[in-house]
Amino acid sequence: xxxxxxxxxxxxxxxxxxxxxxxxxxxxxxxxxxxxxxxxxxxxxxxxxxxxxxxxxxxxxxxxxxxxxxxxxxxxxxxxxxxxxxxxxxxxxxxxxxxxxxxxxxxxxxxxxxxxxxxx
Numbered sequence: 001x002x003x004x005x006x007x008x009x010x011x012x013x014x015x016x017x018x019x020x021x022x023x024x025x026x027x028x029x030x031x032x033x034x035x036x037x038x039x040x041x042x043x044x045x046x047x048x049x050x051x052x053x054x055x056x057x058x059x060x061x062x063x064x065x066x067x068x069x070x071x072x073x074x075x076x077x078x079x080x081x082x083x084x085x086x087x088x089x090x091x092x093x094x095x096x097x098x099x100x101x102x103x104x105x106x107x108x109x110x111x112x113x114x115x116x117x118x119x120x
Contacts, residue, residue: 011061014052015068021045022071027078034082037095045075046099049106056113064114072107076100 009017025041028034036042049072055061082088082096 011055014055015065018045018048018052018068018071021048034092037092037099042099046102046106049103049110053106053109053113056110056117060117062114062118075103
């Protein structure tokens with residue numbers, strides 16, 4: 001997995017990386033093709049949010065690009081839909097829940113760190 005170092009990049013570069021990684025996730029063309037839930041690309045996309053949170057921890061920035069947020073919303077909707085789909089294998093639903101938990105956790109960190117900067 002490629003390491004994303006927030007100290008070497010500005011916010012725009014980190015957001016561009018989130019967008020790139022979001023585009024690389026091999027989301028299946030059909031609902032039956034859910035191997036992407038286990039993909040390295042999805043893991044990297046989620047980890048890129050952690051790098052963005054670390055950026056806010058290290059810088060006094062408080063802004064975030066709408067493109068990055070829209071990618072978060074897109075994946076959150078898909079993952080939540082899969083979590084609630086009782087027709088799916090329970091292992092797939094659990095994987096969707098685990099990925100959503102990580103994504104939510106990292107977005108919470110982004111909000112916390114940016115919010116801390118706003119209040120300083």
